[in-house]
Amino acid sequence: MSDREDLERGYRRLLAYYPREFRHENEDEILGVLLASAPDGERRVGVAEAADLIRGALRAWLRPLRQCPLTVRAAVRLMYAGAVLELGYLATVIATEGSVRSAILARYPGLTAAQWHLVVLAHLLPDEIFAPVGIGLWLWMAWALGRGRYWARVVFSVIFGAATLSLLTALSQSAAIYAPADLAVGAAMWLVQAAGVLLVFSKPSAPFFQPNPNARFFRVAGSRP
Amino acid sequence: MQEATFLILTALAAGSQHGYGILADVSQISVGRVRLRAGTLYTALDRLRGDGLIEVDREEIVDGRLRRYYRLTDEGSTRLAAEAARLQANARAALSRLGPAGGVAT
Numbered sequence: 001m002s003d004r005e006d007l008e009r010g011y012r013r014l015l016a017y018y019p020r021e022f023r024h025e026n027e028d029e030i031l032g033v034l035l036a037s038a039p040d041g042e043r044r045v046g047v048a049e050a051a052d053l054i055r056g057a058l059r060a061w062l063r064p065l066r067q068c069p070l071t072v073r074a075a076v077r078l079m080y081a082g083a084v085l086e087l088g089y090l091a092t093v094i095a096t097e098g099s100v101r102s103a104i105l106a107r108y109p110g111l112t113a114a115q116w117h118l119v120v121l122a123h124l125l126p127d128e129i130f131a132p133v134g135i136g137l138w139l140w141m142a143w144a145l146g147r148g149r150y151w152a153r154v155v156f157s158v159i160f161g162a163a164t165l166s167l168l169t170a171l172s173q174s175a176a177i178y179a180p181a182d183l184a185v186g187a188a189m190w191l192v193q194a195a196g197v198l199l200v201f202s203k204p205s206a207p208f209f210q211p212n213p214n215a216r217f218f219r220v221a222g223s224r225p
Numbered sequence: 226m227q228e229a230t231f232l233i234l235t236a237l238a239a240g241s242q243h244g245y246g247i248l249a250d251v252s253q254i255s256v257g258r259v260r261l262r263a264g265t266l267y268t269a270l271d272r273l274r275g276d277g278l279i280e281v282d283r284e285e286i287v288d289g290r291l292r293r294y295y296r297l298t299d300e301g302s303t304r305l306a307a308e309a310a311r312l313q314a315n316a317r318a319a320l321s322r323l324g325p326a327g328g329v330a331t
Contacts, residue, residue: 026267032290033244033263049262056264063268066275073275 003043008035010045017057019147021065064146069208072145075199079142082192083135089185090131096182097124127182145200148208153200160193226308232259233269234278234297234305241282241296244270270295278304 011034015027034049045053064076093100104119105111111119137159144152167190170183199205229251236242236250244266251261261269273279278301282294297305 022271026271028291029244029293030263030267032287032292033248033266036245037248037263049264052262052264054264056268059268060271063272064275066271068275 003041004035006043007038007045011035011053014045014050014053014057017054018060019057021147022060025066061143065148067208068146068148069204071199071202071205072148072208075196075205076142076146078192078196078199079138079145082189082196083138083142085185085189085192086131086134086138089134089182089189090128092182092185093124093127093131100124100182141196145196148210150209150211153209156193156200157197160197163190163193226304228259229261229265229269230273231305231308231312233261233266233273234301235309237279237295237297238302238305241294243292243294247295273301277301 008031011031012027015023015030018027064073068076101120105116108116108119141152141156141159145156167186170186200209232251232254233247235254236247242250244263247270248261248263248266251259270279274281274295277298279295280298282296284294285292
């Protein structure tokens with residue numbers, strides 16, 4: 001096997017980390033540039049080149065598809081903002097833990113120490129456990145919506161429905177217990193989700209979400225100039 | 226605007242170029258200071274196409290491989306001109322405050 005073939009195989013192995021759509025559109029061209037830039041006699045991919053390709057692959061995964069409409073791009077940005085808010089929410093819950101504990105004590109003065117401990121856990125633990133899960137969900141939605149996955153809009157709507165119910169429950173039952181900052185961050189996250197739902201279900205977004213991703217993918221690839 | 230983006234748009238300001246041409250031109254424009262690699266270049270090109278600042282001018286097959294030429298869009302030209310004017314104004318302000326010595330300590 002020649003030096004060039006060895007090198008090309010090494011580059012192809014690294015390019016396999018890129019999203020399928022990106023590879024389909026750019027792999028051949030990138031390979032041409034990589035091979036043209038490589039010094040004569042080079043058989044193995046250099047460390048700097050490999051690091052650059054892996055960094056590029058990570059960026060390509062985190063970014064919406066190029067064909068993504070502006071409305072969906074805006075929704076993806078909102079998902080990343082939501083992940084940041086969720087992180088802020090977790091920090092707020094941890095920071096205001098003391099005030100929640102005192103509020104519970106004030107509201108239920110007759111509780112035994114064990115009962116009080118259970119009520120505190122029931123109020124705080126779900127938030128502290130589900131906030132990291134929530135961050136993961138925001139990032140997952142950003143990825144799936146940005147790639148036009150058909151199911152992403154459905155899953156996002158279900159998550160939005162669950163968040164709406166959760167917020168209404170918090171407002172009706174536990175508003176006196178949760179610190180105002182917790183409720184404010186929760187409401188801000190709900191607003192971000194509501195704006196996201198409006199954007200992904202808007203008319204310009206609709207063609208991007210096709211039932212069969214291959215059909216959308218090849219239609220888009222075939223329509224390039 | 227990041228420096229790499231500015232240099233890629235500058236490389237395309239005089240006319241369309243293919244990927245390897247852009248890499249070489251960016252190195253020349255920055256007098257060898259910025260040496261883009263293919264991974265960085267193509268993620269940037271993909272983003273700039275998505276943002277509507279550049280577009281594909283034409284495609285050729287050379288030695289059995291696809292060679293795609295990119296060009297600035299009107300929006301890309303406008304953004305590059307605005308950024309160049311901003312950098313020029315900043316540089317002028319810095320040089321005028323440094324005085325005739327140009328910042329060289331005497």
